[in-house]
Amino acid sequence: MKRSISLLLATCALLVSTFALSGCNTIHGIGQDVQRAGSAVSNAAR
Numbered sequence: 001m002k003r004s005i006s007l008l009l010a011t012c013a014l015l016v017s018t019f020a021l022s023g024c025n026t027i028h029g030i031g032q033d034v035q036r037a038g039s040a041v042s043n044a045a046r
Helices: 002-045
Strands: none
Touching: none
16 A cells, blocks of 8 residues: 555656646747847847
């Protein structure tokens, strides 16, 4: 019984860490897209 609980907790921890890491990567990508859009607007204004 204790082994199944440990396995369940390990699986949940793995899933949470996977979602957290993928979320950080997505936010980083969005930041780069916004930065490029800002550069394009800045260059167009010149």
